[in-house]
Amino acid sequence: MKLKHSITGGIFAFILATSCCWLPALIIGIGGGSTLIGLSNGLEKYSGVFVALGVGLLGYGVYQFVNRKNLKTNEQVVLESTITCPNCGHTKEETMSTNSCQYFYECENCITVLKPTGNDCCVFCSYGTVACPPIQLNQNCC
Numbered sequence: 001m002k003l004k005h006s007i008t009g010g011i012f013a014f015i016l017a018t019s020c021c022w023l024p025a026l027i028i029g030i031g032g033g034s035t036l037i038g039l040s041n042g043l044e045k046y047s048g049v050f051v052a053l054g055v056g057l058l059g060y061g062v063y064q065f066v067n068r069k070n071l072k073t074n075e076q077v078v079l080e081s082t083i084t085c086p087n088c089g090h091t092k093e094e095t096m097s098t099n100s101c102q103y104f105y106e107c108e109n110c111i112t113v114l115k116p117t118g119n120d121c122c123v124f125c126s127y128g129t130v131a132c133p134p135i136q137l138n139q140n141c142c
C-alpha cells in the first residue's frame with residue numbers, strides 16, 4: 001500500500017512539476033480543437049459558444065507562453081554585488097538575498113555601519129556595483 005501511494009504521489013508530483021511545460025500547449029490544443037468543433041459543428045445554436053470558448057482558451061494559452069518568457073528574465077538576476085565603502089574605499093563582493101534587502105552593512109575594514117543614501121532601499125543600491133534583485137526586476141522594494 002505504501003509503495004503504491006508513493007508511486008501515485010510521485011506521478012502526481014511529476015505531472016505538477018512538468019505541467020508548466022505542457023499545460024499551455026494543451027490549452028492551445030484544446031482551444032484550437034474546440035474552435036474547429038465550433039466552426040464545423042452543424043449545431044449553430046452552440047457554435048458561438050464553442051468559438052468563444054476556443055478563442056478564449058487560445059488567448060489564455062498564448063498569454064501563458066508570453067508569461068513564461070517573462071519569467072525567464074527572473075533567472076538572469078545578478079546576486080553578486082561589490083560594495084565600496086564611502087569612508088575608506090574598501091571593497092568586498094557580497095551575495096544578495098533575493099527576498100530581502102540589506103539596510104545596514106558594516107565595513108569590515110573601518111567598522112563603519114553604512115546606511116542607504118537618498119531614496120535607495122538598501123546598501124547595495126547605494127554602494128554596490130549591482131542594485132538589489134527587486135530593483136533589477138523593476139519591483140517595489142521590501
Ligand SMILES: [Zn+2]
Pocket residue numbers: 085086087088089090107108109110111112
Ligand atoms: Zn570602510
